Amino acid sequence: QSTLTQPASVSGSPRQSITISCTGTITDVGTYNLVSWYQQYPGKAPKLIIFEANKRPSGISNRFSGSKSGNTASLTISGLQAADEADYYCSSYAGRSSWVFGGGTKVTVL
Amino acid sequence: QVQLVQSGAEVKKPGASVKVSCKTSGYTFISYGLSWVRQAPGQGLEWMGWISAHKGNTQYVENLRDRVTLTTDTPTSTAYMELRSLKFDDTAVYYCAREGGGGDFDFWGQGTLVTVSS
Numbered sequence: 603q604s605t606l607t608q609p610a611s612v613s614g615s616p617r618q619s620i621t622i623s624c625t626g627t628i629t630d631v632g633t634y635n636l637v638s639w640y641q642q643y644p645g646k647a648p649k650l651i652i653f654e655a656n657k658r659p660s661g662i663s664n665r666f667s668g669s670k671s672g673n674t675a676s677l678t679i680s681g682l683q684a685a686d687e688a689d690y691y692c693s694s695y696a697g698r699s700s701w702v703f704g705g706g707t708k709v710t711v712l
Numbered sequence: 713q714v715q716l717v718q719s720g721a722e723v724k725k726p727g728a729s730v731k732v733s734c735k736t737s738g739y740t741f742i743s744y745g746l747s748w749v750r751q752a753p754g755q756g757l758e759w760m761g762w763i764s765a766h767k768g769n770t771q772y773v774e775n776l777r778d779r780v781t782l783t784t785d786t787p788t789s790t791a792y793m794e795l796r797s798l799k800f801d802d803t804a805v806y807y808c809a810r811e812g813g814g815g816d817f818d819f820w821g822q823g824t825l826v827t828v829s830s
Contacts, residue, residue, distance in 0.1 A: 605756070606827065636815025640757075647823055648749075649805055653816035691757050695815035699762045699771035701747065708755040 606631065606692055606704035613710040619680040622707045624692030625673060630702055632673040636695035639668060639677045641688050642706075648691060652677060679709070687711045714738040716808055716821035723827045724798050732824045734791040734808030741789040742766040745811040747783060748793045750804040751823075758804075763791065779822065800829045 607625040614620040619660055624637070629639055637655045640648035652668035655675055665686075667678045675694070679686055692704040719733040734746065761772040761818040763782040770782050781794045791808055805823040812818030 617716070634815065635764075638816035640817070642757075647820040648809075648817070649820075650812070650816055650818050652814060653814045653818070657814070659818065693757075693759070693817070699745070699764075700773070701759040701762070701815070703749070703757040703759055 604702070606694060606702055608690075608692060608704040608707045610705070611710065612706045613712055614679075614682045615712045616682055616684065618682050619678060620682060620709065622677045622679075622690055622692075624675040624677070624694075624704045626675075626694050626702070627673055630694040630696040631675055633697070634695045635670065637668070637670055638674040638693045639666075639675075640691045640693065642691065643688050654672070669685065682711055684711050714810070714819045716810065716819055717823045718806075718821040721825040721827070723829060725799055725830055726800060726828055728798050728828075729794060729796045729797070730798060730826050731737060731792055731794040731799070732806050732808075732826070734793070734821050736789045736791070739788060739810075741784075744813070746782075746784070746791045746819060747809050747811055748780075749807045749809055751807070752801065752804040755804075760793070760806075765791070795826075798826075800828050801825065803828045 639652035642648040656668040659683040690707045717735045747762045763770045779796045783792045808821040809817035810819045
């Protein structure tokens with residue numbers, strides 16, 4: 603399996619909105635709505651923030667939203683805050699009990 | 713509350729094997745699958761494989777298929793990941809993660825650093 607394609611870095615000013623893209627193929631993102639997003643701080647385990655492309659787990663801020671169109675999924679962070687500075691990874695189910703991750707995006711709050 | 717607690721850091725020589733444990737609690741063990749994900753220093757997440765805690769069937773990423781084995785022990789609600797013939801570039805933090813049912817990983821272990829060094 604290949605990794606999903608994410609931009610290496612995205613930055614924004616406080617209170618702005620940013621969007622991170624995650625591009626896969628017809629064998630993963632394009633076929634399954636099972637795209638999830640994770641937030642990871644340095645030295646910490648990843649944390650689920652979006653599942654099934656656009657659903658938020660309990661306790662996750664509604665400033666985080668997800669969408670999917672064709673082979674590309676997106677994560678939008680609105681009202682950017684200093685605490686949002688972290689690495690973000692997308693993941694997609696790829697069939698036959700297999701998964702693939704994106705290469706990760708470093709979000710910087712200017 | 714759901715918890716996944718992994719075994720401690722390991723230092724191994726090239727060619728050796730390592731077995732990392734992931735003890736779960738707070739949910740019905742056999743109701744969820746578990747994946748293992750690794751992260752080399754400064755790198756991204758790599759999905760390694762999945763095991764059904766109910767039936768024990770497994771799936772592995774192609775490039776590790778001949779060196780990794782996932783197992784579970786239902787009485788202790790513990791999952792294991794064994795990686796053989798270790799190479800220097802197997803140095804990474806290894807995570808276990810519960811499959812949430814929506815194709816996501818909803819709970820993660822704290823990670824286990826495996827260092828391969830001569």
